[in-house]
Structures are given as structure tokens and as C-alpha cells.
Amino acid sequence: MGSDNGLACYRIHITGIVQGVGFRPFVYNLATQLGLSGWVLNSSSGVEIEAVGPGAVLEDFVRRLQAEAPPLARIESLTVTPCDPAARDTRPVFRILHSEARPGEFLPISPDVAICEDCLRELFDPGDRRYRYPFINCTNCGPRFTIIRDIPYDRPNTTMASFVMCPECQAEYDDPANRRFHAQPNACPVCGPRVEFRPSPDGPSLYGEEALQAARRALADGLILAVKGLGGFHLACDATRDEPALRLRERKGRVDKPFALIMFDLATVEGFCFVDDAERSLLTSRQRPIVLLRRRPGAPISPHVAPNNRYLGVMLPYTPLHYLLLEPAEGFPPALVMTSGNYSEEPIVTTNEEALIRLSALADAFLLHNRDIHARCDDSVVRAFAGATLPIRRSRGYAPDPIRLPFPVRQVLAVGAELKNTFCLTRDRYAFLSQHIGDLENYETLRFFEDMVEQLKRTFRVEPEVVAHDMHPAYLSTRYARGLADRLPLFPVQHH
Numbered sequence: 250m251g252s253d254n255g256l257a258c259y260r261i262h263i264t265g266i267v268q269g270v271g272f273r274p275f276v277y278n279l280a281t282q283l284g285l286s287g288w289v290l291n292s293s294s295g296v297e298i299e300a301v302g303p304g305a306v307l308e309d310f311v312r313r314l315q316a317e318a319p320p321l322a323r324i325e326s327l328t329v330t331p332c333d334p335a336a337r338d339t340r341p342v343f344r345i346l347h348s349e350a351r352p353g354e355f356l357p358i359s360p361d362v363a364i365c366e367d368c369l370r371e372l373f374d375p376g377d378r379r380y381r382y383p384f385i386n387c388t389n390c391g392p393r394f395t396i397i398r399d400i401p402y403d404r405p406n407t408t409m410a411s412f413v414m415c416p417e418c419q420a421e422y423d424d425p426a427n428r429r430f431h432a433q434p435n436a437c438p439v440c441g442p443r444v445e446f447r448p449s450p451d452g453p454s455l456y457g458e459e460a461l462q463a464a465r466r467a468l469a470d471g472l473i474l475a476v477k478g479l480g481g482f483h484l485a486c487d488a489t490r491d492e493p494a495l496r497l498r499e500r501k502g503r504v505d506k507p508f509a510l511i512m513f514d515l516a517t518v519e520g521f522c523f524v525d526d527a528e529r530s531l532l533t534s535r536q537r538p539i540v541l542l543r544r545r546p547g548a549p550i551s552p553h554v555a556p557n558n559r560y561l562g563v564m565l566p567y568t569p570l571h572y573l574l575l576e577p578a579e580g581f582p583p584a585l586v587m588t589s590g591n592y593s594e595e596p597i598v599t600t601n602e603e604a605l606i607r608l609s610a611l612a613d614a615f616l617l618h619n620r621d622i623h624a625r626c627d628d629s630v631v632r633a634f635a636g637a638t639l640p641i642r643r644s645r646g647y648a649p650d651p652i653r654l655p656f657p658v659r660q661v662l663a664v665g666a667e668l669k670n671t672f673c674l675t676r677d678r679y680a681f682l683s684q685h686i687g688d689l690e691n692y693e694t695l696r697f698f699e700d701m702v703e704q705l706k707r708t709f710r711v712e713p714e715v716v717a718h719d720m721h722p723a724y725l726s727t728r729y730a731r732g733l734a735d736r737l738p739l740f741p742v743q744h745h
Contacts, residue, residue, distance in 0.1 A: 255303055255304075256301055256302060256303065256334040257301070257302065257303065257304040257307050257331065257334060258287075258299065258300070258301045258331065258332040258333060258334035258337055259298070259299070259300050259307050259310075259311065259329050259330070259331060259332070260297070260298070260299050260329070260330040260331075260332050261297070261298040261299075261300065261311065261314070261327065261328065261329050261330075262294075262295060262296075262297055262298075262326075262327070262328045262330075263295050263296045263297075263298070263314070263324055263326070263327050263328075264294060264295040264324075264325050264326045264356055265295070265322070265323045265324045265325035265326065265356075265357065266321065266322055266323040266325075266357050266358075266359050266650070267295055267296045267322055267323075267324065267356070268291050268295075268296070268356065268358065268359070268400070268401060268402035269321075269358060269359040269393045269397075269402040269433065270319050270321035270322045270359055270388065270389075271319040271321070271322075271388030271389060271430075271431070271432070272296055272318070272319060272322050273289050273290075273291065273296065273345050273431055274345075274388060274425060274430040274431045275317075275318065275319050275322075276289040276296065276298055276314065277289060277343055277344075277345055277425055277430075278425050278426075279310065279313055279314065279317070280298075280300055280310065280343040281343050281425065283302065283306050283309065283310055284302060284306070284341055285300045285301060285302040285306065285307070285310060285341075285343055286300070286301045286302065286337075286341050286342055286343055287299040287300040287301050287337070287343055287344075288343065288344045288345070288346045289343075289344075289345055289346070290345070290346040290347065290348055290349060291348040291349075291401035291402060291403065292348065292349045292350075292351060292401060293349070293350050293351045293355060293356065293400055293401060293710070294351070294355060294356050295356045299332070299337070300343075301334045301337050311327070311329060314327065315327060319388070319389070320389060321359060321362060321389060321535070325357075325653065345431065348401035348403050349401070350399075350400070350401060355400065355676070355708070355709045355710035355711075356400065357649070357650065357651050357679065357681075357709075358393065358394060358397055358400060358402060358649065358708065359393040359394065359402075359650075360393060360394050360536070360645070360646050360647055360648060360649065360650050361391075361392050361393050361394050361395050361479050361480070361567075361626070361645055361646060362389070362390045362391060362393060362535050362646075363390060363534075363535050363536070363537040363565075363566075363567035363568075363646070364385070364386070364390050364391070364566070364567065364568060364569050364572070365387065365389045365390035367387065367389070367428060368385045368386060368387055368389075368390055368391075368569065369569075369572065371385060372385050372569050372572060372573070373572075378417070378437060378438075379437055379438070381458060381461075381573060382437060382438050382441070382569065383442075383444050383461070383568070383569050383570040383573055383618070384434075384436050384441050384442045384569065384570070384618070384620065385569045386432065386434050386435070386436070386569075387428045387429050387432050387435075388428060388429065388430065388431065388432045389428070390535075391432075391434050392434055392479055392620075394624055394626065394648065394649055394684075395479055395480045395622050395623060395624045395625075395626050395645075396408040396409060396434065396620070396621075396622070396623055396624075397623065397624070397708070398623050399707070399708065400708060402433060403433060404433045404434075407433060407434065407623075408620060408621040408622070408623050409433065409434045409436070409620065412436055412440060412441050412442065412620075413440060414435060414436070414440055415437065415439045415440035417437065417439070418435050418436060418437050418439075418440055418441075421435060422435050438457070441620075442618050442619050442620035443456055443457060443618065443619060444456065444457065444460045444461060444570065444616060444617065444618045445460055445601075445615075445616075445617045445618065445619070446459070446460035446461075446463040446464050446614065446615070446616055446617075447605070447614065447615045447617065448463070448467075448613075448614050449609075449613075449614070449615075450605040450606070450609045450615070460616065461573050461574065461616075463614075464476070464574060464614070464616040465574065465576075465578075465581060467613065467614045468485060468486065468487060468574075468581070468582065468585065469487070469580055469581050469582065471486070471487055471490060471492060471493045472486070472493070472613035472614055473485070473486045473493060473496065473497050473500070473611065473612050473613045473614075474486065474612060474613070474614050474615070474616055475590055475604055475608045475611070475612035475614070475615045475616065476570075476574070476587075476590075476616045477601065477604065477616065477617050477618050477622075478568060478570070478571075479567070479568055479622075479626070479645065480597070480599075480622060480624065480625055480626030480627065480628075480644075480645050480684075481589070481590060481596075481597035481598060481599045481622060481625050481626065481627065482589075482590025482591075482597055482598045482599070482604050482608065483587045483588060483589065483590050484497060484501070484586070484587075484588050484589070484590050484608070484611055484612060485511075485574075485585045485586060485587050485588075486585065486586045487582040487584075487585065487586075488508075488510050488550055488551060488554050488582065488584040488585055488586045489549050489550060489551060489582050489583065489584055490551060490582070491551045491552070491553055493551075493586075494508065494551040494553035494554050494586060495551075495553045497586060497588070497611075498553055500610065500611045501588075501591075501592060501593055501611060502592060502593050503593050505556045505557070506593075507554065507555035507556075507558055507560075507561070507562055508554050508555065508562075508586045508587075508588045509539045509562045509563070509564065509586070509587050509588055509628065509630075510550070510554065510561055510562065510563045510564070510584050510585065510586060510587065511563070511564050511565070511566060511571065511575065511584070511585050511587040512563060512565065512575070512583065512584050512585075513565075513566065513572070513575040513576065513577055513583070514565065515529065515532060515533065515565065517577075517583050517584070518532065518542070518563055518565070520545075520548075520583075521544065521545060521548040521549075521550060521561065521563070521584060522542035522543060522544055522545055522548065522561055522563060523542065523543040523545060524542060525633070527633035527636060527638075528540055528542060528633045531631055531633055531638060532563070532564070532565050533565065534646075535646070536629060536645075536646030536647055537564055537565055537566075537567035537646055538564060538628065538629035538630060538631045538645075538646060538647075539562040539563065539564045539628050539629065539630045539631070539642075540562070540563055540564065540630075540631055540632070540633070541560045541561075541562055541630070541631070541632040541641070542560060542561055542562075542563050543559060543560060544558075544559055544560065544561050548561075550584060554586060562630060564587070564628060567646070570616075570618070574616075587628075589627055589628075590604065590608055590611075590612075591607075591608075592607075592611070594687065594688045594690070594691045594694070595687075595691055595693050595694065596625060596686075596687055596691075596693055596694050596697045597625060597627055599622040599625050600621070600622070601617045601619070604617070624684070624701075624704065625684070625697060625701075626644055626645040626648065626684045626685075627642065627644045627645060627684065627685045627687075628642075628644065628645050629642055629643055629644045629645050629646050629647050629685075630642040642669075642685045643671070643682060643684075643685070644684040644685040645684065648682060648683060648684035648685075649681050649682065649683065649684070649705065649708075649709075651679040651680055651681045651682070652679070652680040652682065653678060653679065654675070654678045654679065654680055655678075656678065657677050657678050658675045658676075658677070658678070658680075659675070659714050659715060660674075660675060660676050660711050660712055660713050660714050661673075661674070661675045661713055661714065661715050661716070661717060662674055662702065662706075662711075662713035662715075662716045662717070662730075663675075663716075663717040663718075663742075664702075664716065664717070664718050664719075664726040664727075664729055664730050665686070665719075665726055666719055666724065666726060666744060667688070667689050667690060667719070667721070667724040667725060667726060668688050668689075668690075669685070669687070669688065670685075670686040670687060670688070670689050670694075670698060670726060671683045671684070671685060671686055672686065672698070672701075672702060672726075674702075674705055674706060674709060674711045674713070675711075676709060676710070676711045679709075681705060681709050681711070683701055683702075683705060684701075686698045686701065689724070689725040689726055690725065695725055695729075698726070698729070699729070713737060714737070714738075715737060715738050715739070715740055716730045716733050716737050716738070716739050716740065717730075717739075717740045717741075717742055718730035718731070718739060718740070718741055718742065719741070719742060719743075719744050720741045720742065720743050720744070721744070
């Protein structure tokens with residue numbers, strides 16, 4: 250709809266992965282560059298824009314929204330509705346408005362994203378104010394799913410809410426030209442989370458760089474270190490020596506199941522394993538999964554890491570803390586075991602308090618931090634085969650990214666199997682797969698399953714109309730589904 254002064258007005262609604270990926274700053278900068286007035290905001294169903302300007306410029310704006318979107322964004326729909334510019338504020342000012350939460354609305358949220366190249370350069374730049382800061386991030390990388398409590402994706406709805414930005418971080422957050430413009434987890438050593446090292450559950454604490462160096466000494470000395478990561482705790486030790494790996498295997502009660510490895514960079518991985526182009530792409534992807542690779546003959550990895558197995562499960566660092574922990578140095582192991590922080594078949598530990606109690610018999614020392622983990626999330630495991638990526642465990646880096654369906658469906662809860670459980674919620678044209686849950690025969694894992702069903706229902710505003718379950722009557726997932734039978738219809742499915 251035009252006006253006498255040649256101006257037009259568009260209301261634009263965008264859905265997809267458009268929150269937590271720098272989309273509002275992108276819209277702001279593009280609109281400002283084109284001289285448009287109006288606003289952009291996050292809502293519970295996506296990103297909403299009102300833009301006023303010459304019609305041809307608005308058409309270019311809409312085109313560029315799709316063609317130049319941030320690298321982590323995925324636009325699934327863009328709807329344009331003309332409106333009357335006469336009733337709008339036509340001053341050449343474009344603003345980012347406060348987010349709006351609306352009942353019943355939902356949108357996909359971004360998985361956690363591996364540290365980007367820009368942040369990695371700053372991490373090791375002595376002149377940068379975030380030099381060696383383990384929680385460096387920006388709009389292009391960092392924690393997402395594991396820290397989000399609710400949508401819209403804003404700092405108050407994340408576990409970063411308790412960290413008040415210092416003036417310098419706030420200035421970056423408010424600066425449209427800055428890479429951290431509206432980066433919700435933005436932090437620095439002055440105002441953000443910090444690492445803590447403890448030599449035992451009740452031992453004296455070290456913080457910051459002293460904590461990192463103490464953790465590295467513990468690993469170099471052959472100790473088992475509990476490390477708080479992005480989606481839970483890991484147990485780490487030297488993968489090149491027999492004694493630490495064997496001790497970890499005995500403590501975890503894990504007879505022969507392979508341990509995952511982490512190495513500093515691709516060159517290190519290629520010294521231990523054969524790596525083709527597809528595997529190289531997976532290792533360096535923003536998901537940073539564990540990738541199954543063929544071990545090189547004679548590679549100096551302890552046989553206790555993956556007994557009688559030609560393959561090693563290897564990942565590259567995906568957080569700044571990992572890079573600092575693995576930084577190459579004389580006498581420091583080039584490969585670490587990095588396995589889930591739990592007893593076999595239990596869910597990974599996520600809180601400091603729980604780790605100091607439950608992992609005390611597994612770990613010799615602890616590297617903690619004070620950024621809470623809201624969503625427990627194990628590492629993903631994949632394999633490259635015939636040009637395709639075969640997911641063995643779809644979790645951190647992938648979940649809860651939905652599968653887009655070719656047709657709308659009812660709101661369904663599919664509770665999954667007894668072993669290696671994941672569940673699925675559907676709504677409209679989306680199938681939301683949970684992260685890896687585990688074996689439900691373990692009570693703590695069953696509680697995790699029940700908690701995540703409620704959390705993802707709340708996050709994606711799903712109220713199931715039907716529950717699909719396995720036909721096996723003894724499965725705990727089946728029993729859970731039957732517990733809902735008094736208010737929801739059940740749909741049994743044979744698993745073979």
C-alpha cells in the first residue's frame with residue numbers, strides 16, 4: 250500500500266532458526282544501510298519486522314533478508330503484508346524492540362554452536378581483552394540450546410541471566426557495528442562465568458588461569474579430571490598411556506565400550522587416524538560431533554581406549570575451554586579421553602554439586618564453572634559413509650533442530666524405545682527430536698526422560714493429542730505412555 254509521498258510499509262514475519270543467530274542485528278544493520286525506518290523484534294513465533302521506505306527499496310530489503318542472512322540462520326518462511334505507511338513513524342530511525350512472548354506461539358531454537366574462527370583468534374591474542382577467557386562467544390557461536398530456559402531467546406530467558414554485563418560488554422551488545430551486537434551470552438573475565446579447579450571435592454579452589462594450569466598438570470600427571478562442559482560433565486585423561494585409561498575403565502564399570510577422544514586440531518587427528526574429505530568436513534563443522542575414524546597402524550593410543558577396535562571416535566574442541574585445556578605443550582598429551590561424566594548407563598552429571606558427590610569415586614580432580622546447564626546434552630556421534638552422514642547418536646550440535654515435514658501433522662508425543670532412547674514431539678510441519686536420553690532402565694535416566702518431555706513440550710508449545718509407544722509391555726517408555734492413557738489416546742507401534 251503506497252502513500253502520497255511515495256513511501257510504502259511492509260510487515261514481515263520470518264520463521265525458522267532465526268533467534269540466537271544474530272538475526273535482529275542483521276536486520277537492523279541492513280535496514281539502517283538502506284535508510285528504512287521501523288523496527289524488528291523477537292516473538293515466540295520468530296522474527297517480526299515493520300519497515301517503511303520507498304517501495305523499490307523495500308523489495309530490495311526483502312530480497313536481501315533471504316540472500317544475506319547470517320550463517321547460522323535458516324529461514325523457513327517469510328511472509329510480507331503491506332500496511333499503511335501514513336499511520337507509521339516515518340522518521341529515518343530503525344529500532345530493535347523488546348521481545349514479545351505470546352501464548353501458544355513457538356519456533357525452532359538453535360543448537361549449541363562450536364567456537365567460531367573470530368573468537369578463536371581473540372582467545373589466543375595477548376592484546377585482546379578476552380585473551381584466554383574460557384567463555385568467549387559472539388552472535389556466530391557459543392551455547393544456545395543448553396542454556397535456554399524459554400523463548401523468545403533473550404538473556405533473561407537463559408542461564409546467563411544472573412551475569413550482569415560490565416560497561417564494556419554492554420557497549421558491545423548495544424553497538425550495531427560490533428560482532429557481539431545483541432549476543433545474548435556476551436561476557437568477559439570482568440563480568441562473566443569463571444572456571445574453578447579443585448584437587449578433590451573438599452579441596453581448596455583455584456580460579457581463572459591458575460585453575461586451567463592446575464587442570465593441565467593433573468592431566469599430564471596421569472590423573473582423571475572431571476570437566477564441566479557445554480551440556481554436562483566429561484571425564485578426561487591421557488589417551489596415550491595405559492594406566493589412566495585402564496583406571497578410568499575400571500572405575501566406570503565399562504568393560505570394553507570405546508571411549509571418545511578429543512584432540513587440539515585436525516593435523517593432530519591425522520597423525521592418529523586416516524581422515525577423508527567427508528570426515529574432515531564433519532570434524533570441523535559447527536556441530537563438532539564425535540566422528541568414527543580408522544586408526545592408523547601403530548598410532549600411540551592406549552589399547553584400553555577402544556579395545557579390539559579398528560576405529561576411534563574423535564572430536565575437535567568445540568568450546569574455548571577445550572582449546573585452553575588442550576593447548577599443545579611439551580610433556581602434555583596430544584590426545585585425551587573425553588567420555589561422559591557418569592557411571593555407565595546413568596545420565597551425565599550437569600551441576601557442580603552433583604559432580605563433587607557422584608563423580609568423586611571416578612575423578613581425581615575437578616574443573617568446574619559457574620554457568621548453569623539447563624538442558625543436559627551428550628556429544629553427538631556420526632560416521633561418514635558413501636558421501637552421507639550417518640548419525641549414530643544425534644545430540645549436542647544437532648538437537649533440538651527439527652526435521653521439517655512435507656505436510657502438517659497433529660501434535661504427537663512419540664516416546665521412543667527402552668535403550669538408547671530419544672523421543673519426538675510433532676507440531677504443524679515440525680518433528681522435534683530430543684537429544685540423546687539413554688537407557689530408561691536406569692531410574693535417573695527415566696527421570697531425565699520425563700523432565701525433558703515436559704521441557705520440550707513447554708519450549709515448543711506442544712500439547713500432545715496422541716501418544717505413540719512401543720508394543721513391548723515391559724518397556725518403561727511404554728509404561729510412561731500408558732500412564733497418560735486416561736487423558737490421551739495411545740498408538741502402539743511394533744519396533745521391528
